[in-house]
Amino acid sequence: MRSQELERDASARTMDGAPPQGPVLPPATLGMLGGGQLGRFFVSAAHEMGYRVWVLDPDPHSPAGRIADRHLPAAYDDYAALDLLAQGCAAITTEFENVPAGTLDYLAKFVPVRPSAAAVAVCQNRIAEKTFLRDHGLPHGAFAPVQCEDDLRHANAGLFPGILKVARFGYDGKGQAVVNDREEALAAFRAFKGETCILEQKLKLDYEVSVVLARDGSGAVKSFPAAENSHRKGILDVSIAPARSSPCLRDSAAEYAELIAERLGYVGTLGVEFFVSRGQLYVNEMAPRPHNSGHYTVDACVTSQYEQQVRALCGLPLGDARAHSAAVMVNILGDLWFERSAAGERYREPDWSALAAYPNLKLHFYGKHHARHGRKMAHFTVIDSDFDRAVKTAMAARAAIGIKDE
Numbered sequence: 029m030r031s032q033e034l035e036r037d038a039s040a041r042t043m044d045g046a047p048p049q050g051p052v053l054p055p056a057t058l059g060m061l062g063g064g065q066l067g068r069f070f071v072s073a074a075h076e077m078g079y080r081v082w083v084l085d086p087d088p089h090s091p092a093g094r095i096a097d098r099h100l101p102a103a104y105d106d107y108a109a110l111d112l113l114a115q116g117c118a119a120i121t122t123e124f125e126n127v128p129a130g131t132l133d134y135l136a137k138f139v140p141v142r143p144s145a146a147a148v149a150v151c152q153n154r155i156a157e158k159t160f161l162r163d164h165g166l167p168h169g170a171f172a173p174v175q176c177e178d179d180l181r182h183a184n185a186g187l188f189p190g191i192l193k194v195a196r197f198g199y200d201g202k203g204q205a206v207v208n209d210r211e212e213a214l215a216a217f218r219a220f221k222g223e224t225c226i227l228e229q230k231l232k233l234d235y236e237v238s239v240v241l242a243r244d245g246s247g248a249v250k251s252f253p254a255a256e257n258s259h260r261k262g263i264l265d266v267s268i269a270p271a272r273s274s275p276c277l278r279d280s281a282a283e284y285a286e287l288i289a290e291r292l293g294y295v296g297t298l299g300v301e302f303f304v305s306r307g308q309l310y311v312n313e314m315a316p317r318p319h320n321s322g323h324y325t326v327d328a329c330v331t332s333q334y335e336q337q338v339r340a341l342c343g344l345p346l347g348d349a350r351a352h353s354a355a356v357m358v359n360i361l362g363d364l365w366f367e368r369s370a371a372g373e374r375y376r377e378p379d380w381s382a383l384a385a386y387p388n389l390k391l392h393f394y395g396k397h398h399a400r401h402g403r404k405m406a407h408f409t410v411i412d413s414d415f416d417r418a419v420k421t422a423m424a425a426r427a428a429i430g431i432k433d434e
Contacts, residue, residue: 063090
């Protein structure tokens with residue numbers, strides 16, 4: 029039975045239940061699959077633009093769900109909850125690439141869903157992703173699918189040393205292992221319990237960059253300045269924008285990212301990660317959502333990646349992606365809440381006054397229920413008209429709050 033509240037929130041739809049024609053305008057209700065920090069920023073952007081937002085996420089304490097107009101604490105394959113979402117929302121998007129493609133397909137029968145299930149399906153499986161890059165002539169490292177141990181025994185010797193990764197659900201360095209030879213690869217495959225994997229040749233890495241862009245339903249694209257990224261323990265640590273590379277390389281990265289979006293028929297905000305090896309670009313991964321390295325756009329660009337996500341979802345013209353400041357973003361992980369001493373580990377609140385001393389520093393908390401090691405809890409961005417000063421200030425603030433290189 030549908031409640032009167034649901035009927036009111038479905039008012040942005042046509043009388044026969046078909047998706048509305050033309051742009052979705054406020055005060056319509058938008059749907060978000062996933063309730064993490066990326067979804068939380070989307071909810072904030074949508075609220076500022078006059079929309080309401082419903083979030084579906086199984087976590088009762090999800091950061092996005094806590095500020096949404098309605099939180100549906102249900103699994104992504106809970107069809108009763110999906111029916112509620114479809115009837116209550118004028119358009120639906122995702123902040124989480126591992127939402128089942130079948131869920132997106134199901135919702136698309138009733139309401140516009142952007143990006144499409146087909147585009148997300150390519151990005152959520154590493155084998156499909158690398159095959160897509162190969163088939164479209166995009167630069168990528170050598171790879172081989174691994175379904176069984178024999179695939180490793182007969183893999184091309186040129187793939188070693190390599191990285192063995194689970195084909196699905198790996199992120200932030202999880203589900204992957206550096207393997208120097210076949211025996212190490214076989215041991216890692218067994219440790220992954222024989223799950224389908226991909227073996228990728230390990231490239232000699234100069235540095236990493238990423239491009240975040242938005243593409244609308246007409247094919248118009250706006251790319252943000254490429255960011256240079258560094259990681260700690262497989263998790264993004266620092267993003268510097270614009271990347272400290274040649275303008276030619278930054279332009280090439282944007283061109284490749286835009287070609288990927290075009291070939292995917294993508295609508296929404298997309299993140300593309302690149303390795304730079306011996307001066308050449310190689311596509312590493314695609315993220316069918318806003319990207320951690322694009323957090324800087326909130327403070328340093330005319331339009332943030334999250335506002336672009338709202339605009340692309342609703343069929344509005346994309347905003348200006350131009351940066352008005354140099355920016356350095358630093359991730360704050362849950363490790364910062366744990367102090368180690370000879371007596372053991374103690375939980376304590378970090379000294380936020382160490383960051384308050386920097387006037388050009390913007391601190392963003394994610395509203396997560398509790399801290400734990402490796403969990404992204406917050407980030408800060410330093411903006412400045414002077415690039416070198418932005419980098420120097422951000423590194424000083426990073427040290428002041430207690431983030432240490434290991």
